[in-house]
Amino acid sequence: MALLVVKIFFSVFVVLSLSWVAEHVNPRIAGILSGMPAGAVLVLFFVGIQSGPEFATQSALYAVPSIVATICFAIGYYFASLSKSRLAPLFSSLIGLTCYFMVASVLSVIDFNLITAATLSLVTLVIVAYFFHSHDTNKIQSRIRMTLGHLMFRAGMAASFVVGIITISDLIGPIWSGLLMGFPMVFLPFLLVIHISYGGAQIRTIIRSFPLGLIGLICFLITVHKTIPEYGVNIAILISLCAAILYLSLLNFALNRMKPVPAKSQ
Helix, strand or coil: CHHHHHHHHHHHHHHHHHHHHHHHCCHHHHHHHHCCCHHHHHHHHHHHHHHCHHHHHHHHHHHHHHHHHHHHHHHHHHHHCCCCCCCHHHHHHHHHHHHHHHHHHHHCCCCCCHHHHHHHHHHHHHHHHHHHCCCCCCCCCCCCCCCHHHHHHHHHHHHHHHHHHHHHHCCCHHHHHHHHHCCCCCHHHHHHHHHHHHCHHHHHHHHHHHHHHHHHHHHHHHHHHHHHHHHCHHHHHHHHHHHHHHHHHHHHHHHHHHCCCCCCCC
8 A cells, every 4th residue: 555655646746747847947848857767767666576676677678669669659649739629638649559559569579689679769769859859849828727626637647647557567577567668657647737738739849859858768777777687676776867867967968058149239
């Protein structure tokens, strides 16, 4: 029961935090942060407890190529969100999930090693990031009034996705457990929260920045796969989080350097 409470609390905290960043700071920043390894940390931690470090190591390996399925989910959701229908959030979710599981099914029958998995994911992310690149931010100008009903709705979506995926991860073998580590268990409820509340323009800004954040997830997964055998699951997760945070810091530095310098007034 205590573990279930931890799962629910952490998932709700992450989704509500990303929603706050999108609403109060910038959807683009929220998109980058949503690619970081929040869901992977949860899955690895509980898989490590329930199935042991060897299972977690193998799962981390197959989580690396699962990022290809994750980005295919994002692409599917992106283009489906162009619909003007009131059911666009539901339609976009179904299209995105269909893309995810179709690609994950193909990946599940491929025998990956760390080099081939990382190369496939990095090349995919670089290509998608290039074509999705845009300076548009579509900031949220008029935020909805946060009521208890809105808060409960957001919390409920976050908890249901994360708890469901974590619960089945140790029952389906290390390959599919790893592939499900890339499942957008935090990203999907976050997208739905913003899509239902504000519409598709903000969603597309978030998704365009998502590939940059997913590179941080690759850093995390590669590091955790290499360090679990030597340090155990918990210490490996901490080391790998440092690797992901280092990447995020370097990315922030690079993006700030790329900002245009405002012209001096005469």
